[in-house]
Amino acid sequence: MPELPEVETIRRGISPWLLNRTVTQVIVRQDRLRWPVPPDLESCLIGRPFTAVMRRAKYLLLKNAAGWLLIHLGMSGTLRILESTAGVTLHDHVDLLLDNRRCLRLNDPRRFGAVLWVDGSPEEHPLLAHLGPEPFSEAFDGALLYARSRGRALAVKNFIMDQRIVVGVGNIYASEALFRAGIHPARPAGRISRARYDALAVAVREVLSAAIEAGGTSLRDFTNEHGRPGYFSQQLLVYGKKGQACVQCGAVIRCEVIGQRSSYFCPHCQR
DNA sequence: CTTTACGCCTGACGGC
DNA sequence: TGCCGTCAGGCGTAAA
Numbered sequence: 001m002p003e004l005p006e007v008e009t010i011r012r013g014i015s016p017w018l019l020n021r022t023v024t025q026v027i028v029r030q031d032r033l034r035w036p037v038p039p040d041l042e043s044c045l046i047g048r049p050f051t052a053v054m055r056r057a058k059y060l061l062l063k064n065a066a067g068w069l070l071i072h073l074g075m076s077g078t079l080r081i082l083e084s085t086a087g088v089t090l091h092d093h094v095d096l097l098l099d100n101r102r103c104l105r106l107n108d109p110r111r112f113g114a115v116l117w118v119d120g121s122p123e124e125h126p127l128l129a130h131l132g133p134e135p136f137s138e139a140f141d142g143a144l145l146y147a148r149s150r151g152r153a154l155a156v157k158n159f160i161m162d163q164r165i166v167v168g169v170g171n172i173y174a175s176e177a178l179f180r181a182g183i184h185p186a187r188p189a190g191r192i193s194r195a196r197y198d199a200l201a202v203a204v205r206e207v208l209s210a211a212i213e214a215g216g217t218s219l220r221d222f223t224n225e226h227g228r229p230g231y232f233s234q235q236l237l238v239y240g241k242k243g244q245a246c247v248q249c250g251a252v253i254r255c256e257v258i259g260q261r262s263s264y265f266c267p268h269c270q271r
Numbered sequence: 272c273t274t275t276a277c278g279c280c281t282g283a284c285g286g287c
Numbered sequence: 288t289g290c291c292g293t294c295a296g297g298c299g300t301a302a303a
Contacts, residue, residue, distance in 0.1 A: 003296060034279075034298085058297080075297055076281075091281080110280045112297060127299095154274065163298080170296055217296080260276075262294085275303080284294085 002073045004168025005211035007058045013225030015053040017081045022049045025097040034114045044117050057167035067119035074112030081225045132166045142198030149189040157185035158259040172239045175264045177203040179238045184270040185263045238264040
């Protein structure tokens with residue numbers, strides 16, 4: 001599933017195809033996603049061109065004159081731009097047919113994703129209201145991580161994956177950022193120094209921006225808007241590398257479950 | 272308030 | 288070959 005770099009890659013890819021285009025038809029083949037797809041979605045979309053294609057955290061936000069179409073890709077969702085609505089395959093749940101004859105298609109085998117309609121300010125929507133800062137915003141830095149972590153005992157990996165602390169960091173990039181910062185993923189968040197959180201904030205930004213540059217990480221089913229994979233998997237240093245040699249010290253990379261999620265780290269470089 | 276566990280779903284993979 | 292258990296990029300919710 002897409003973390004922030006994958007969602008941002010999708011956003012950049014679909015944006016030119018959607019901006020100033022109007023939806024002519026909505027096809028919902030399966031409305032049982034994480035929440036039901038609104039039955040009146042077509043009436044919200046038809047006749048009003050998209051005026052912005054934005055991202056907040058891992059949510060895509062498509063704006064028109066009436067409100068916002070909110071899309072989340074869950075664990076296995078993909079969005080593609082197609083020539084037409086032909087060639088329907090398994091798990092092609094939602095199509096938006098556009099007035100340039102293109103089709104924006106959501107495919108999501110596990111159906112943890114969501115397609116919702118938001119009228120009013122999306123920042124006030126319950127799903128978005130309590131999100132932390134964007135990792136590339138000025139509000140996100142070591143001072144924020146340090147302040148928010150005081151007195152908290154949970155593992156730092158779970159702390160930085162909490163979307164109320166900072167958005168966009170999922171299981172892959174949490175492991176990668178902690179390796180780059182030299183911090184053990186199971187270390188209690190409240191027992192990490194300000195200086196180390198400064199390094200972690202930098203590492204989070206670096207790993208996310210490098211992944212965006214590469215067009216996302218290709219693992220299992222992530223592909224961009226044309227169905228092509230991203231290339232950041234070639235730059236992963238610890239994720240999925242259990243049993244392999246650490247690129248920095250040669251120690252054996254380990255994998256342990258922390259907070260119900262597989263966590264990869266170098267036991268020598270990360271403390 | 273914090274922290275943990277679980278459930279939602281399907282598909283791929285490894286072991287037997 | 289088939290069956291079964293495990294695991295997978297997220298996140299809301301319930302419970303302690």
